[in-house]
Amino acid sequence: MTQSPIPEPIWRPNPADLVTATISRFTSNVAERTGLEFDNYQDLWAWSVEHLEEFWATVWDFFGIQADGEPTPVLADDKMPGARWFPRVRLNYAEHALRHGADPATVDTVAVTAVGEDGVVTRTTWGELRAQVGALAGWLRGAGVRPGDRVVGYLPNTAPTLVAFLATASIGAIWSACAQDYSGRGAAARFAQLEPVVLFAADGYLWNGRPHDRRGEVAELQRALPTLRATVHVPNLGLDGNSAKDPAESTLSARTAGSREVMWEQATGTPANPVFERVGFDAPLWVLFSSGTTGLPKGIVHGHGGVLLEHSKMLGLHLDLRPNRPLFWYTTTNWMMWNIVASGLLVGAPVVLYDGSPGYPAPDRLWRIAAEERVSALGLSPGYLLASAQADLAPGRDLDLGALRTIGATGAPVSSASYHWVREHVGAHVQLSSTTGGTDVVSGFAGSAPSTSVWAGEISAPALGVALAAWDSAGHPLVGEVGELVVTRPMPSMPVRFWNDPTGERYHEAYFSTYPGVWRHGDWMLTTRHGSVVVSGRSDSTLNRHGVRLGSADIYAVLDRIPEIRESLVIGAELTDGDYWLVVFVTMAEGVELTETLIADVKSAIRSGASPRHVPDDVIAVPAIPHTRTGKKLEVPVKRIIQGHSLEKVASREAVDDFEALTHFRTYRRTLPVSVGEDHR
Template sequence: MTTTTPKPDRSQPIWAPDPDQARASTLADFSSFADERFAAGVRNPLDYTGLWTWSTEHIADFWEAVWTFFGIHSHTPYTSALTEETMPGAQWFSGSTVNYAEYALTNEHTDSPALICIQEDGRETTVTWTELRSRVAALAVTLRQHNVTKGDRVVGYLPPGQHAVIGFLAAASIGAIWSQCAQDFAATAVIDRFGQLEPTVLVAADGYSYNGRHYDRRDELATIRRGLPTVGHTIVVDHHTPDAFAGEEYTDVIRWNEAVDFDAVPNFTPVPFDHPLWVLFSSGTTGLPKGIVHSHGGVLLSLLSLLGLHMDLRTGDRLFWYTSTNWMMWNVVVSSLLTGATAVIYDGSPTFPDAGTLWRIADTHDVTFLGTSPGHLQACERAALVPKDNFDLSSLRTIGSTGSTLPAASYHWVHDNVGAHIQLSSTTGGTDAVTAFACSAPTTPVWPGELSARGLGIAMEAWDGNGHPLIGEVGELVITKPVPSMPVFFWNDPDGQRYHDAYFAHYPGVWRHGDWVAITTDGSVVMNGRSDSTLNRHGVRLGSSEIYQAVEKLPQIVESLIVGVDESEGSYWMPLFVVLADGIELDDNLVTEIRTIIRTQASPRHVPDEVIAVRSLPHTRTGKKIEVPLKRILQGAARDDVLSIDSIDDAAAVDQFVTLGNARRSALATPTTL
């Protein structure tokens, strides 16, 4: 895919940095530091292009500068910042021993808030830095008392809130490995993930609330416990049903309050730089979800760069990014603690009781950086909401958006309806490297429809199919040099083959991410959607296989296929196509049955936007579904540009999708008369 991409709107930037504020940013301080200590050659601290060029041409020096600038403490000396610039297999800070939780919790803060946790019903809990350190230390003692040691797995089935944060930090503090699933995931989906890890301890809540309704998850929890035979103890957050976990079958259950409500002194276990910190799971498109393992040192470095330099977070700031515990943005929010900022966490629907919920939280809690998604911003626009008229957003400095492509119109909506002074930071990255590849910076302007800059230390390019870099044309997003937070390995991948195939099979030694992008002449980035078959709904990556497993259990369904389509106006359409058994019609009752089984056996997020009956589905000659070519056809690509008809078992089936795509785009292009 190599087509010329005009810049979306270059009449003027929608936001430009104030020079005095830019000079006062942490990024400007770092630029001067890098020039003085590491001979970066960047004389003007506001010269982002020069700093980015140095950071990618001298990546070892750049990451050592980040290490030194932010004062990362190693319990043992390291030999070099980077042994070789190889992918996969780069060795960072060999010989060093660190601990992510130690860095996050060892600071001068006392009674100021570390966490502000808000529930949908209005209840709020503030956890100070002193309280957070104490509870993490106590839970770490509890884990050690139940024989959890370095390298063991501790998993959470939890909503957003203090319990997930404390559980993660306690596990990290002793060198255990954390993983979690949100509570809207069905038990089977949770077991598919956690079962691979053979966890020792499960931390779980009895339920959660969303969109004005409470969801009791005790039955799901019981199924999960039965499906994880290695779990020796379950720590239960039983706020909704405090008397539910009694009886002989619950002798292994520890109440949350018993696990954390006692005095304890923090005791951090130093671990090697590349020791696993957490396991994030892929979507599961081609089978069981892949366990993506990131390291203590890699996450610490990459997220200090993202949060401290790009997002300019520091002590006194408050980051509120609406996210579930399934999305890697939860990991980013928790990592704001590394900068001394306060993490504001909301457990509930972003539009309950109305579209103003997130803005109301930003107002009430003096949020300085608000993170959301294109879908939420567009929902606010459709609701005719004008946040600047309804809320006091004087503390708000930046709005972040990620999860899908933010259309240019949304930039203008934020400028006109939220505030012209607010920087809009559209960001791309992913679960894979748990950082941003392209985002904004305090020293770069914002142009509608564009991501302001490639991230520092991120050697990102757009390549054509032959591995040639492109400027001003759409190509594959690739990373040509290693990044510290790239996975150290995939779980249960002893020879590294699955890891290699996921990122390095297409361009040997170069990370291929699966996005279409164009890089402009001044280094900004224009996103053009996914180039692979992963469903990416509002930033949460979903597996098609989980949908197929649910739907194709129904006797009325012969076969199904789901794709996620990035549409021209910025929306994301996720239709499910079904082939029906003989004599079956797709009526409202069957659609409801399909939606229900997906919701109960996968999650509400997996439920499609539309269910469409088709005569048949095309396959490769070996019987594989062709999700990516069909997605691209629905997005407007010519049939013969995306597949060879000779390699398909049913050419007429492909033509159905050509017709559907044309009709869909025509309908979207037709103005609605009110």
């Protein structure tokens, strides 16, 4: 049987750019060390996972990791979970993030640019950043904070947040952050688990041109954290840090017994050279939290060394970032992408922070920031790309994006249409890098590099050092067929542990209970003959009709091309007696109604563009589509609501961007046997 030809890429590497790409120098370095030749990225990737220890040793040397002790063995134990990396070294993440500020050649160049929604731009040089971090680290030490203590931030995406994180890391304490769109109660559901000793809290934030005073929420958060020794108030809106809208709820009146109230200016008022506490490779750097749609969000602990190595590789080799190549990724402080932006400093890249609505005052706001700041790598959500197309934007025509090399997109599959839109309306020179990964590893499993081609609707390749595969239920690898996304060998940034999981049972259950010793991520994935990756959604929300599986991404790719539909949510729900309800919920473009004719068009488009077996039973217009606060559609919670589970059991109010949108789906509950054991009210 003749195989179909490999499809034509929509983007190919520019040979002239490859000559100076960091990954080219790295490949030459590997060739010199091993005596091997690498004809392409796939050859390098195969070597990186087959010779895992040698690969990470080369990354260590290439990026000049500074540490006490010997960086051997690289991998003392390769079992999963429980892999032990570089057991003899001591290092510090913040030392690497700030070392460019110790160089006289770069000390006066800009390290951080913070853009406010109101248009105010502040710039911090490398020297100023080191001095601020040193000052705050000195204050933290004076407040009794020691390695292993927890410091938390209820903060927006601004420069003080970055300073607070780096100061915390520099002394070996553990950082965790939460954006201020969470209520005080929602933040406490995360932070109280950590028993923090210091809280950094801003007075509020701007969104869509309107200030949001959060002083009352700060007071509520303080009351929920009895272990606090101090609260540092960070001015953002310029409000009085010691008075809320309701005087009875002022932060001073809400003090925890024995805790101090300090203003940011006091804590950072004495510039100093930072002093770095070198800690073990696996010493906790930060705790990131899962979206927590049900139950308490789980705290995922990552180590100094694992993050340092993984992010140096990803940002240096895959995104080709370096000094004079700014990184701007639109994010909030509670999404893992904030942590990756902070890590741009590891490779000397200036970072751009933006706190505000991506659509204010106009839908091209993020594109304008990218142009004004001469951004090299721009991170956007797939939804923002679609919204830009729907708004008829032409950033490449209207703005100077000559410095832009890469657009990163993650959080959901990127539609094929977006690849074409970027090529036609942003620039044919720009590489659209769709990435799949997760908070779990605070990195990517697959993405792009300057040396990889791009195919519309596909992720270019597995990431270096990531032994990625698609497996069937029996644990056999698949090519050209959809299977479970697995990682068969350890990654340095896999969690050190879950917080409050002393036996490791929750950690094991989350990733290793399906395939012993192999990481199962919970996504459906396909690897193509030409080495690319297609992720089609969560494996626990897969559309399984008559035994034929299809990822929701395949249907979204069709619906995204229908201009009358603003957004969609596809659900396949198993019901009583083997019934199966496949439904597409849609929100309509302004001024458009969902008519019978349009419903027929939607079904026809899915039949021809996705699968004739997955034509929906119903297409229903709803007021809004609910998401997690990091922008992921709530497919599984909506599915469970339809199946009769109680709203309180399927989703936490604090984890959802629009809880009222979620409550609307109770209208569509279907009958299930009482034996499911849930409250069906």
